[in-house]
Amino acid sequence: MSAVVTDHEHEHHDHKPSGIKRWLYTTNHKDIGTMYLVFALIMFFIGGAMAMVIRAELFQPGMQFVEPNFFNQMTTVHGLIMVFGAVMPAFTGLANWMIPMMIGAPDMALPRMNNWSFWILPFAFLILLMSLFMPGGGPSFGWTFYAPLSTTYSGDSTALFVFSVHIMGISSIMGAINVIVTIFNLRAPGMTWMKMPLFVWTWLITAFLLIMVMPVLAGVVTMVLTDKYFGTSFFDAAGGGDPVLFQHIFWFFGHPEVYIMILPAFGIVSSIVPTFARKPLFGYASMVYATSSIALLSFLVWAHHMFTTGMPVAGALFFMYCTMLIAVPTGVKVFNWVATMWRGAMTFEVPMMFALAFIVLFTIGGFSGLMLAITPADFQYHDTYFVVAHFHYVLVTGAVFSIIAAAYYWLPKWTGHMYDEKLGQWHFWCSLISVNMLFFPMHFVGLAGMPRRIPDYALQFADFNAFISIGGFLFGASQLIFVAVLVKCARGGEKATAQVWEGAEGLEWEVPSPAPYHTFETPPVIK
Amino acid sequence: MSKTYEKYYVPAQSPWPIVGAVALFLIAFGAGNYVNEVTRQQPGFGGYMLAAGFVVLIFMLFGWFKNVIDESMSGLYSAQMDRSFRQGMSWFIVSEVMFFMAFFGALFYGRVIALDWLSGGSNNAMTFEILWPGFEAMWPLVKTPGGIETQAMPATGLPLINTAILVISSVTLHFAHTGLEQNKRGQLKIMLLVTLLLGMIFLGLQVYEYIHAYRDLGLTLASGFYGNTFFLLTGFHGMHVTLGAIILLFVFFRVLKGHFTPEKHFAFQAAAWYWHFVDVVWLCLYVFVYVI
Numbered sequence: 001m002s003a004v005v006t007d008h009e010h011e012h013h014d015h016k017p018s019g020i021k022r023w024l025y026t027t028n029h030k031d032i033g034t035m036y037l038v039f040a041l042i043m044f045f046i047g048g049a050m051a052m053v054i055r056a057e058l059f060q061p062g063m064q065f066v067e068p069n070f071f072n073q074m075t076t077v078h079g080l081i082m083v084f085g086a087v088m089p090a091f092t093g094l095a096n097w098m099i100p101m102m103i104g105a106p107d108m109a110l111p112r113m114n115n116w117s118f119w120i121l122p123f124a125f126l127i128l129l130m131s132l133f134m135p136g137g138g139p140s141f142g143w144t145f146y147a148p149l150s151t152t153y154s155g156d157s158t159a160l161f162v163f164s165v166h167i168m169g170i171s172s173i174m175g176a177i178n179v180i181v182t183i184f185n186l187r188a189p190g191m192t193w194m195k196m197p198l199f200v201w202t203w204l205i206t207a208f209l210l211i212m213v214m215p216v217l218a219g220v221v222t223m224v225l226t227d228k229y230f231g232t233s234f235f236d237a238a239g240g241g242d243p244v245l246f247q248h249i250f251w252f253f254g255h256p257e258v259y260i261m262i263l264p265a266f267g268i269v270s271s272i273v274p275t276f277a278r279k280p281l282f283g284y285a286s287m288v289y290a291t292s293s294i295a296l297l298s299f300l301v302w303a304h305h306m307f308t309t310g311m312p313v314a315g316a317l318f319f320m321y322c323t324m325l326i327a328v329p330t331g332v333k334v335f336n337w338v339a340t341m342w343r344g345a346m347t348f349e350v351p352m353m354f355a356l357a358f359i360v361l362f363t364i365g366g367f368s369g370l371m372l373a374i375t376p377a378d379f380q381y382h383d384t385y386f387v388v389a390h391f392h393y394v395l396v397t398g399a400v401f402s403i404i405a406a407a408y409y410w411l412p413k414w415t416g417h418m419y420d421e422k423l424g425q426w427h428f429w430c431s432l433i434s435v436n437m438l439f440f441p442m443h444f445v446g447l448a449g450m451p452r453r454i455p456d457y458a459l460q461f462a463d464f465n466a467f468i469s470i471g472g473f474l475f476g477a478s479q480l481i482f483v484a485v486l487v488k489c490a491r492g493g494e495k496a497t498a499q500v501w502e503g504a505e506g507l508e509w510e511v512p513s514p515a516p517y518h519t520f521e522t523p524p525v526i527k
Numbered sequence: 528m529s530k531t532y533e534k535y536y537v538p539a540q541s542p543w544p545i546v547g548a549v550a551l552f553l554i555a556f557g558a559g560n561y562v563n564e565v566t567r568q569q570p571g572f573g574g575y576m577l578a579a580g581f582v583v584l585i586f587m588l589f590g591w592f593k594n595v596i597d598e599s600m601s602g603l604y605s606a607q608m609d610r611s612f613r614q615g616m617s618w619f620i621v622s623e624v625m626f627f628m629a630f631f632g633a634l635f636y637g638r639v640i641a642l643d644w645l646s647g648g649s650n651n652a653m654t655f656e657i658l659w660p661g662f663e664a665m666w667p668l669v670k671t672p673g674g675i676e677t678q679a680m681p682a683t684g685l686p687l688i689n690t691a692i693l694v695i696s697s698v699t700l701h702f703a704h705t706g707l708e709q710n711k712r713g714q715l716k717i718m719l720l721v722t723l724l725l726g727m728i729f730l731g732l733q734v735y736e737y738i739h740a741y742r743d744l745g746l747t748l749a750s751g752f753y754g755n756t757f758f759l760l761t762g763f764h765g766m767h768v769t770l771g772a773i774i775l776l777f778v779f780f781r782v783l784k785g786h787f788t789p790e791k792h793f794a795f796q797a798a799a800w801y802w803h804f805v806d807v808v809w810l811c812l813y814v815f816v817y818v819i
Contacts, residue, residue, distance in 0.1 A: 238672055
């Protein structure tokens with residue numbers, strides 16, 4: 001608690017640099033966290049606008065608004081932006097803000113590099129977005145950029161795509177190194193491994209995954225570049241290569257990548273549920289082991305994305321069983337969250353509502369994942385809207401809902417004001433209803449055989465698609481309420497206390513709200 | 528818990544990261560355009576932008592490292608800070624290992640699976656009969672399914688000499704390190720200089736080998752899977768040796784200026800780790816690309 005006293009003094013002597021230089025030159029983890037979060041929100045709306053274009057085109061069968069090539073660019077860039085521009089930076093922003101405060105560190109371990117990791121990102125996405133305006137258009141081969149679509153059949157913008165992915169990767173790797181070193185080296189004395197909040201644990205493991213797989217992504221885009229421009233034949237059978245090789249390398253990155261986008265979400269939910277159930281987290285140690293198991297298994301399941309590509313039966317069986325095995329640690333987590341709530345004194349503020357929706361809807365996404373893991377069944381589902389439904393359940397109602405929950409949960413700590421609870425509840429219910437209108441019927445059209453990534457479809461899917469599109473527009477509009485809440489909360493509101501939530505525990509709730517510019521310049525003592 | 532802790536140094540604002548971000552933007556956007564211009568032989572601004580990006584990057588590195596060195600020399604860095612740097616460097620090397628793994632993975636997949644299937648292995652008899660009749664799986668792949676012919680790079684001769692040079696350079700660097708730790712500055716300077724020279728010789732011989740491959744063996748980047756993996760693996764390795772040599776060069780200048788003590792020499796340590804890592808990559812590369 002000593003930190004609170006010294007910090008109080010600080011509030012008056014805080015020399016916050018002012019103007020644009022504060023943001024360009026900053027080394028402060030809170031400033032950088034804020035920039036990451038604002039950037040992620042902007043990208044969320046740009047990527048969302050592209051999704052609106054996709055849904056507008058699919059509102060009716062036949063070609064309505066856009067050319068097929070432009071439709072392909074929209075699906076591609078929507079995916080790239082949401083994965084690399086919205087979800088990942090949002091989690092990194094949360095890590096920047098919260099990890100140093102949660103472990104009692106004065107800042108991130110390498111503050112200047114932290115700034116560099118952030119400022120690379122706007123430039124990377126500027127390049128990606130500019131490529132849309134090139135003659136021939138932007139990347140149109142899907143965010144998975146399978147060869148030969150990205151090599152033989154791609155446009156001139158491919159080089160820009162490759163280099164922008166390179167620098168996104170540099171940003172992610174530096175961010176991950178920073179997180180991992182901060183957690184290893186800057187924990188306050190007494191903050192032992194098994195006392196760390198789960199958000200810190202999950203991010204530690206996420207950072208490890210990032211360091212392991214982002215370089216592989218860099219490798220595979222490099223091969224795409226040389227195949228397209230310099231005559232190599234990594235993915236061309238005539239030169240002794242194999243297009244299937246592309247899928248192996250890509251998914252070796254790609255599968256851990258999807259856990260990169262969900263593990264921090266587990267950490268967030270594991271922070272929120274105990275607070276609003278007013279009970280300590282059930283099965284803390286098992287949560288840590290479950291997260292580690294998921295991370296390790298993520299390296300052994302990549303080819304479940306490729307069952308229809310073709311592989312020996314032994315390979316298909318291996319990847320099928322490994323994939324199903326992931327359900328075990330994930331089940332442990334869901335069980336623990338439910339057990340935490342069991343007989344708890346629950347209240348249902350907005351963060352808790354989003355966390356609860358996360359638990360239910362992410363589990364639906366998990367189950368459809370289990371269905372997809374069954375090799376023979378996957379032959380039917382592959383490349384249909386069932387897959388789209390599956391990964392949007394885990395990414396939108398999973399990752400994005402957890403990010404929104406985290407924003408509501410920590411907003412009072414960031415701004416010093418309570419958000420507007422009523423408006424927040426409106427945001428939640430509108431989002432919840434519209435997101436299910438949007439993604440749930442996709443399961444059905446998928447099972448009935450509607451292929452993904454095609455701008456047109458058979459007539460029998462028309463009603464469902466109109467319904468889905470309405471859900472999509474409503475979900476997009478609902479997020480405007482979120483922006484209203486954020487702006488209102490940043491400008492003012494009821495003063496937040498240091499603890500904010502009655503049941504909140506942890507170092508971040510012991511510093512005043514808003515958190516002072518510098519926290520824990522001397523390490524706090526942890527009981 | 529009454530122990531007092533050294534303050535962890537958090538630098539004030541720094542202009543260098545944003546300069547670095549601009550540099551990376553110029554490099555990526557420039558390279559993206561330059562690649563198109565070169566392959567199409569059109570004139571354009573890409574090359575200039577790329578070059579400008581590197582200039583800004585070098586400017587940034589000078590400024591940034593000058594700051595860090597000044598802070599280090601004025602004793603701002605605690606032992607904890609030193610650990611941060613060490614751990615950061617170690618994880619960076621892990622990420623580099625994974626980058627090379629992508630290319631080694633491609634090499635293994637191509638040799639073990641792709642070539643076997645192209646010549647009718649597993650259940651691919653018809654692929655072979657209809658698409659690539661007469662193709663024979665072999666390594667090095669001197670004749671591709673499409674019919675491009677080339678010659679293999681022998682493992683003996685120049686590559687073997689290069690392997691020896693790089694291994695010796697790792698040993699000399701180790702002696703430079705022990706020299707530093709025992710405060711024998713003479714040994715440190717000489718061994719560091721020898722390491723640098725060996726690195727330069729290695730790079731020179733690599734360039735010579737590339738010329739030999741292109742001119743005499745007909746082995747180019749475009750001569751099929753063997754040429755691809757050969758040039759990308761050795762090429763990225765060469766780029767890393769170049770980077771390692773530049774780092775060692777700056778460490779050498781700092782040694783001449785009297786920096787580093789037997790206890791505190793993170794920059795030297797990091798450069799040495801990097802050099803040893805590059806050396807290990809070469810040994811794997813020599814075995815899998817040249818010998819086997």
